[in-house]
Amino acid sequence: MFKISKKILCLSLSLAISIPAVSTNACGTAVYSYKNAFMDLYDKIKAPASGYFSPEGIPYYSPETFIIEDVDYGHETTSTVLANFLQLEAANSYLKGDWSGYMKAWDIVEEYAIPKDSEQPGFAADYDPNYSSIYYPDGNLLDYPQQIDLSVSAGTNPLAKDLYTAYGKRTLFGIHSLLDIDNWHRYGNMGDGKSRASKINITGRGPGETIWQRLMIPAWESFTDKPPFSSLIYKTSIFPKPWAYTTSSSGDTNIIKSAYYANKWASIQNKSSDINSYISRAVKLGDYLRYSMLDKYMKPIGCSSVNVKSDGISAFHYLISSGYSWGSNIDPNGVAWLKGSHIIHQMNQNPMAAYALTSTDMKPKSSGSSMDWQKSMDRQLEFLQWLQSAEGAIASGCTNSWGYNYQTPPIDSPKFYNMAYDSSPGAFDPSSNSSFLSQCKSMANLVEYYYETGDARAQDILRRWVEWVKPNVKVAGIGEFEIPCDIAWEGQPDNWTGTYTGNPDLHATIISYSRDLESAAMLSRILLTYSFSTKKHSTYDLEAFDIGSQLLDSIILGNQDEIGYTNEEQRGDYSRVFDTEVYIPKGWESTSGQGAKLKNGCKYIDTRPALRNDSNWTNVESSYKAGVGPVFKYHRFSAQCEIAMALFATYIEKNDIITPTPTNKPTPVYTSTLPTCILPHSGDTNNDGVVNMADVVILARCFNLTIGEEGFLPNCDINNDGVVNMSDVVIVAMNFGRTK
Structure with missing residues (x-):
């Protein structure tokens, strides 16, 4: 059961003298408001002094620069962060009735993250849809660089013709997944070495390459005095000066999802015409994102040999893989390539984005696109059903390329539409499905889909997942909570036959808890939206x-x-800055943009010497020497946005916004679930004329009780919602010390 410590409740209340995001109502008394909290956070995020944005207006991964996870420097950014940015601006635009912020955010994303035609030289002329990609095998980290094998024929591209017919271009429209905003790595864009917001890639040498063993390399390699960094990945002479871009489907689908809401909300306010061209960009993005529904080398689904070539259509699995990538030469030489991904993970599924592109006026222009997205929506729901463990957690994923080289899977491997179960798609250290955050990512998308559609399939998945989560959320007071962190997996799902079996041999065990803010905010939004959905569609x-x-x-x-x-948060893993060797094969030597001598035997810090100039370097180095993990207080952009969207979602459900009133009438004031007028003595549970510790003690005794339960006191249900909970705590905290 969900529990809160009553002792800590009392202590927390006694400290809660200053309440954030308060407004003053008609009574002249402070009122806690989800709307005000959202606006307060939005203003903090956008304040220049907070450090969330670059001078160009691009959101950083975090204001803090020493952070190593999805990025290796806080002033880089990802397409997921850009998706959070667009969602935040859509919500704020809805509240204000002014869509200029959303439009400006889209302009920034397109300007800096979507490669222009000039950044894709040779692709339009040199890409052959009948020979979709060049092939090299994936393998263990020490197997790289791999030899490109031109004798292996990739499949036919089934989308190229339709996309050209729809948009009149052979270049691609996709969001590059990683930007070095401050040009920290010193590569610049298009080889100039100095421009900001430069596009970079990771080496990406198979699932065994950890964040500590990879290099960040430029997307555009025009070097004449050293080998291309791509020669760490593959061996060939056909790409002397390569360029390459990579998308992240989780970022792209969430951008499409944010466009769905922007389109819906602007329509409510009769302002669709303001943003129609921007919604069209998201729809176009979805058209090209279908490349993530295809096998990596466009081979037929169920393939178990690199020598099998598909007709293109047979390469569709209709799930959302991790993304797609494409490239060619800076000096065109007749060679270009495009490929999908082997990584098909539950956390990348987004039926809400598929719904937006099939069931609304956001229909893509390509002739077969809506049908593809409809199939994808249904396939994604089946996929999540197939992967749901006996406890309710969602297992990892599947692959069409066993061993990442189209080997034959073990005979007992469970199958999903002829693809084999994969217990850790894309990463081994750590396992790609060991994090609770990966659970929240897919469930956040699913719960929004359920709210919008009432689909019983989504409800069934969510009900089991929510029942698994509920007993594992522990709130001990204000700012004191624990949610699941690490998950251990055992067993495997049953073969998929179209019906969920309960998967009695697939089990998830929570092995640790955390106070991770991004996961907690996302979880709160999932639980709240699920409750709103059940109220709307069920019980x-x-x-x-x-x-x-x-x-x-x-x-x-x-x-x-x-x-x-x-x-x-304490980062014990930062010891790997000093201890872990970045894999560089013997005989390969070069120089990084920061001037690092790259050669076999380099440690992580050797490859990124600029870390020594970071303001937090002393903290990291001294902690390492002391044998402890350094302590940080990060403000990840995505975490701030998840908190903001949880506030926003709760606010609009409880006090939905109406079309703005004419200027000659007073604008309505909307408040949170708390009373619209909290009197100065609200919280005086014992009616002695003062709100003090005596009231705190009384409220603590019946905390979590609902009407009808033994011990429930009506005076403690201050907002009259039928339960004594944190909403009542907030009122007592606000009025602490007040008298009649």
Whole structure:
């Protein structure tokens, strides 16, 4: 059961003198408001002094620069961060009735993250859809660089003709997944070495390459005095000066999802014409994103040999892989390539994006696109059903290329539409499905789809998942909570036959808990949206609402600082900065943009000497020497946006926005789920005329009780919602010390 420590509740209340994001209502008294909390956070994120944005207006991964995870420097960014940016601006535009912020955000994304035609030289003329890609085998890290094998024929591209017919171009329209905003690596764009917001890639040498063993390399390699960095990945003479771009499907689908909401909300406000051209960009993005529904080398699904070539259509698995990539030579020489991904993971599935591109007016221009996305929507739902464990957690994924080289899977491998179960798609260290955050990513998309459609398939998956989560959320007071962190997996799913079996041999065990803000905010939004969905489509899950709202309130009231929300985290893994060797094969030598001598035996820090100039270097180095992990208080952009969207989602459900009133009438004021007018003595549970610790003690005794339960006191249900919870705690905290 969801629990809160009553002792800590009392202590927390006694400290809660200053409440963030308060407004003053008609009574002249402070009122905690989800809307105000959203606007307060939005203003902090956008404030230049907070450091979330570059001078160009591009959101950083984090204001803090020493951070190593999806990026190796905080002032880089990812397409997922850009998706968060667009969603944040869509929500703010809806609240204000002014869509200029959303439009400006889209302009920034297109300007800096979508490669222009001039950045794709040779592709239009040299790409052959009948020979979709060049092939080299994936393998263990020490097997790289791999030899390109021109004798292996990739399949036919089934989308190229339709896309050209629809858009009149052979170049691609996709969001590059990684930007070095401050040009920290010193590569610049198109080889100039100095331009900002430069496009970079990771070496990506198979699933065994960890974040500590990879290099960041330029997307455009025009070097004349050293070998291309791509020669760490593959051996060939046909790409002397290569360029390459890579998309991330999770970022792209969330951009499409944000466009769906922007389109919906602008329509409510009769402002669709303001943003139609921007919605069209998202739809176009979805047209090209179908490349993530194809096998990596466009080989037929169920393939178990590199020598089998597909007709193109047979290469569709209709799930969302990790993305697609494409490239050619800076000096065109008749060679270009395009490929999908072997990595098909549950966390990348987004039926909400598929719904947006099939069931609304956001229909793609390509003739077969809507049908492809409809198939994808259904296939994604089946996929999540197939992967749901006996406990309710969602297992990892599948592959069409066993061993990443089209080998024959073991005979007992469970199958999903002829693809084999993969217990850790894309990464081994750590396992790609060991993080609770990966659970939240897919469930956040699914719950929004359920809210919009009422699809019973989504409801069934979510119900089992939510029931698994509920007992594992622990809120001990303001700012004190624990949610699942690491998950251990055992067994495998049954073969998919079209019906969920309960997967009695597939099990998930939570082995650790954390206070990760991004996961917590996402979880609160999932639980709240699920409760709203059940109220709309089924039987209201009040417990999910209660847990979600109290988790969110705990974050808002206990984790705020001057630029957003944060908590302390200890990074024991940063010892690998000093200890881990970045794999560079013997005999390969070069120089990085930062001037590092790259050769066999380099440690992580040797490949990124600029880290020694970071303001947090002393903290990291001294902690390493002391044998402890350094402590940080990060403000990841994605975490701030997840908190903001949890606040926003709760606000619009409880107090939905109407079309702005004419200027000659007063604009309505909307508040949170708390009373619109909290009197100065609200929270005086014992009616002695003052709100003090005596009231705190009384409220703590009946915390979590609902009407009808033994011990429930109506005076403690201050907002009259039928349960004594964090909403009532907030009121007592706001009025602490007040008298009648």
